[in-house]
Amino acid sequence: MVFARNGKQGDRRPAIVLVTLVEATAVVLAIGIALVVGPTDETPTARPGPDPTTGSTTTPSTPPSPVGSTVPVIRPGRPGESADVVAPNQLTPQSGPRHNSADVLFVQMMVPHHEQALQMAALVPTRAGGTGVISVADRIRASQQPEVEVLRSWLRDRSLPPDVESGHEHHTMHGMQSPAAIAALTSATGTAFDRMFIEMMSAHHQGAIQMAQAVLTAGVDPQIRELARNIAFEQAVEINRMREVIDPQVP
Numbered sequence: 001m002v003f004a005r006n007g008k009q010g011d012r013r014p015a016i017v018l019v020t021l022v023e024a025t026a027v028v029l030a031i032g033i034a035l036v037v038g039p040t041d042e043t044p045t046a047r048p049g050p051d052p053t054t055g056s057t058t059t060p061s062t063p064p065s066p067v068g069s070t071v072p073v074i075r076p077g078r079p080g081e082s083a084d085v086v087a088p089n090q091l092t093p094q095s096g097p098r099h100n101s102a103d104v105l106f107v108q109m110m111v112p113h114h115e116q117a118l119q120m121a122a123l124v125p126t127r128a129g130g131t132g133v134i135s136v137a138d139r140i141r142a143s144q145q146p147e148v149e150v151l152r153s154w155l156r157d158r159s160l161p162p163d164v165e166s167g168h169e170h171h172t173m174h175g176m177q178s179p180a181a182i183a184a185l186t187s188a189t190g191t192a193f194d195r196m197f198i199e200m201m202s203a204h205h206q207g208a209i210q211m212a213q214a215v216l217t218a219g220v221d222p223q224i225r226e227l228a229r230n231i232a233f234e235q236a237v238e239i240n241r242m243r244e245v246i247d248p249q250v251p
Helices: 009-037 101-122 131-157 179-187 190-218 222-246
Strands: 073-075 084-086
Touching: 101 131, 101 179, 101 190, 101 222, 131 190, 131 222, 179 190, 190 222
Parallel strands: none
Antiparallel strands: 073 084
């Protein structure tokens, strides 16, 4: 505190009062500035506090991530095609049943259908008269045996019966050969066997194509639909190859 330099002791009081007022004014200004400016941290941190309902101390959690994610997704391509990268909003969510009765019927019928083709192909090595038929049989074994395993596994994974329900006998399937026709093929050899084999197997393949077209129309399971497309394509190509075995001049 500063006293005014007057000659008498009593003259110091006005100066003391003036200094005291100045100090009080400075304190008020400092408090006002602090209230206006507020905390200096840019992002205030919430402190744990008691839960009003349970009384326990809670800690603020991290805010959830935004709903609309922008992380790219790798989408696999079809057989022979490369994968591509798409945004999440370009993906179509899967909905509806994973398989239906048309899928089940196709699988249950295609298993014995393929098995008969394999039975016919097994006759070729000891009865064929030409190498063309042998090549056809080799391709049938290489493609249809793995497909039988896939079809059986599909049924097993879904706890479905391996056999077709009553009302769908094997001999009524498209392209399925009768026991009498199989017996006649078994007894043939040479050129007669080759021609009979090609005729029967061509009809057999046509039946498989019809079955594949039916499930592509009514089925919903993506795996079965993809398999049906492959079967229809492969067997259509094989029919043209078999025609060339019997008559190379056929376009």
